[in-house]
Amino acid sequence: MSELATSPAIGDENPVSSASAPAEPRPKQLSQWGEIRHRFVQNKLAVVGLFIIAALFLTAAFGEMLAPFDPAAQDLENTLASPNGTHWMGTDALGRDMFSRLIAGTRVAMFVGLASIFFAVLIGVALGAIAGYFAGFADTLVMRIADVFLAFPLMIGAVVIILVTGRGITPVIISLAIFSWATVSRLLRSSILSVREMDYVHAAKALGASGWRIVRTHILPNSMTAVLVYATFNVGTTIVGVAALSFLGAGVPVDVPEWGNMLAAGQGFIGVNDYLWVFPSLFVVVTVLGFAFVGDGLRDALDPKLR
Amino acid sequence: MPRDNISKQDEGGGVTTSEILSVAETGGGSAVPLLEVDNLQVEFKTRDGVAKAVNGVSYSVSAGETLAVLGESGSGKSVTAQAIMGILDSPPGRVSGGEVRFHGKDILKMSDEERRKLRGNKMAMIFQDALSSLNPVYSVGDQLGEMFRVHRGASKKDAKLKAIELMDRVKIPAAKARVGDYPHQFSGGMRQRIMIAMALALEPDLIIADEPTTALDVTVQAQVMDLLAELQREMNMGLILITHDLGVVADVADKIAVMYAGRIVETAPVHEIYKRPSHPYTRGLLDSIPRLDQKGQELYAIKGLPPNLLRIPAGCAFSPRCPKAQDICRTEIPVLHPVTEQDGTELPGRGSACHFWKEQIHG
Numbered sequence: 001m002s003e004l005a006t007s008p009a010i011g012d013e014n015p016v017s018s019a020s021a022p023a024e025p026r027p028k029q030l031s032q033w034g035e036i037r038h039r040f041v042q043n044k045l046a047v048v049g050l051f052i053i054a055a056l057f058l059t060a061a062f063g064e065m066l067a068p069f070d071p072a073a074q075d076l077e078n079t080l081a082s083p084n085g086t087h088w089m090g091t092d093a094l095g096r097d098m099f100s101r102l103i104a105g106t107r108v109a110m111f112v113g114l115a116s117i118f119f120a121v122l123i124g125v126a127l128g129a130i131a132g133y134f135a136g137f138a139d140t141l142v143m144r145i146a147d148v149f150l151a152f153p154l155m156i157g158a159v160v161i162i163l164v165t166g167r168g169i170t171p172v173i174i175s176l177a178i179f180s181w182a183t184v185s186r187l188l189r190s191s192i193l194s195v196r197e198m199d200y201v202h203a204a205k206a207l208g209a210s211g212w213r214i215v216r217t218h219i220l221p222n223s224m225t226a227v228l229v230y231a232t233f234n235v236g237t238t239i240v241g242v243a244a245l246s247f248l249g250a251g252v253p254v255d256v257p258e259w260g261n262m263l264a265a266g267q268g269f270i271g272v273n274d275y276l277w278v279f280p281s282l283f284v285v286v287t288v289l290g291f292a293f294v295g296d297g298l299r300d301a302l303d304p305k306l307r
Numbered sequence: 308m309p310r311d312n313i314s315k316q317d318e319g320g321g322v323t324t325s326e327i328l329s330v331a332e333t334g335g336g337s338a339v340p341l342l343e344v345d346n347l348q349v350e351f352k353t354r355d356g357v358a359k360a361v362n363g364v365s366y367s368v369s370a371g372e373t374l375a376v377l378g379e380s381g382s383g384k385s386v387t388a389q390a391i392m393g394i395l396d397s398p399p400g401r402v403s404g405g406e407v408r409f410h411g412k413d414i415l416k417m418s419d420e421e422r423r424k425l426r427g428n429k430m431a432m433i434f435q436d437a438l439s440s441l442n443p444v445y446s447v448g449d450q451l452g453e454m455f456r457v458h459r460g461a462s463k464k465d466a467k468l469k470a471i472e473l474m475d476r477v478k479i480p481a482a483k484a485r486v487g488d489y490p491h492q493f494s495g496g497m498r499q500r501i502m503i504a505m506a507l508a509l510e511p512d513l514i515i516a517d518e519p520t521t522a523l524d525v526t527v528q529a530q531v532m533d534l535l536a537e538l539q540r541e542m543n544m545g546l547i548l549i550t551h552d553l554g555v556v557a558d559v560a561d562k563i564a565v566m567y568a569g570r571i572v573e574t575a576p577v578h579e580i581y582k583r584p585s586h587p588y589t590r591g592l593l594d595s596i597p598r599l600d601q602k603g604q605e606l607y608a609i610k611g612l613p614p615n616l617l618r619i620p621a622g623c624a625f626s627p628r629c630p631k632a633q634d635i636c637r638t639e640i641p642v643l644h645p646v647t648e649q650d651g652t653e654l655p656g657r658g659s660a661c662h663f664w665k666e667q668i669h670g
Contacts, residue, residue, distance in 0.1 A: 207426060208431075208458060
């Protein structure tokens, strides 16, 4: 807000004199994205979140190089070692290096989290756009289907699907996506309903834009804000979901180094070898916070009321 | 019942609005006018019934000519324009009768796709609120250039050059430097210039401007209006200027059509209407303009409210508010009569839908 208020009068209403004067260098103007970026970086927590997410991505991408040990290598002479110089976060009941396993788990968490949000957004945006733009029967149909999916508790619904399909990364992604798209489509539908009545949509129509073009260039870009923020927030939530499913024994297979699996393995040692559950929890918590901070920052930066 | 009256109006009157209006056209009217609206009717289905927003409107515009359509909110002036453009919200809106001939062809009979191709290319519209008529997420250059990319298949680079050219044309200072700026970085007047540039981009034959200056500062209004009039002259376009501001009209319009409750109640060449209105409603509009030379007097206002379009009064729709209403006004819908001098000389282009137009104009 302040940077707008202090910027000098732009577009003054005296074209004749201004046009004849040589174009003087104008004070640097921020584009729309420039302003959003500007507001985003002013939010300290959002920047912290961004660093966390960047670190997670790098860890997921270059896990092999970072991990000091093979995450699957067992060392049966060195089980349940407390954190020390060699094994920074100790070893588990099979003597596997916790730190290396947590690093390997980052890749699983990020992949499953992002993939399920991706599919949730894909389905949600497609159906939400149809409901919002075509309204009428299509709207009713999509929204009632969404209601059905929203009525299922996420965890129970996902557990049921995985019980049928068996454990694995793909079933986890699919079941999480199936129970998240409904919120996305509701969000998108409601913002489309307001955006489609905007004057610029009418103006575009009056200047001959086709229906598809209006949706693509005018309605979607102006309605996606809420979806973008929701999706960012929910990568964190979904990663918790992945861990929770594994913890309940309905997630990825037990031999996969995954945070939820490690938590589940650690719960038998609460009060004895606490590092077995503290470190996985820490990874989950930091990840969730990272995405929540960024989502928060995005929401504030994109909020048109602050402009 | 109202439908009967409309048809009676056409048969009985013998002269339709467009005929009256076309007499005033420069050039004698040998060629087909650019746009002819003929007995257009538009209704809206609402929960409480059918609202008749436009009840048999006829007018015409030729190339290079400006028609001002004047009326209060709800008089049907904007709905008529939307019906011409084919951007009526439907449902609930629906054209229930009449013809709109553009270059002699009835565009109401065209397919949606054909009409879409007309929009932007051959006819374009400027809206009241330029502040919200531009998409906030694209730069003005992108939005201007899009006109060329969509309709002309121009390359990105050419489109940008065209956009700068257009911005120069509507006198936006430092167009080259500002082509990448976003709508919120422009003032209201500049945004309206950009809207005008978008509408004129493909040099359409007809422009409909729906209260183009209402949202602007008074000082800027004149500049924007002058610009629009100047470009219209240059490109020899037909212009329909929708407004409720008699002050805006005087300088730029060639002829005026005054609308009330979905009908045209008076038509006239622009300057005559100020001197000698021939309908009590026009008289009331003129009297309610604040005047500098009558300081201290109470401002005149037409008493009452515009009628509910679900329940348009029987007879003349203006009769409940008219100071001169007689019994006949409450029972019979007045036809748009050609207006003549006292000695019977015709006044070209003038028409009045008042039973007592003679008294109004001469007495």
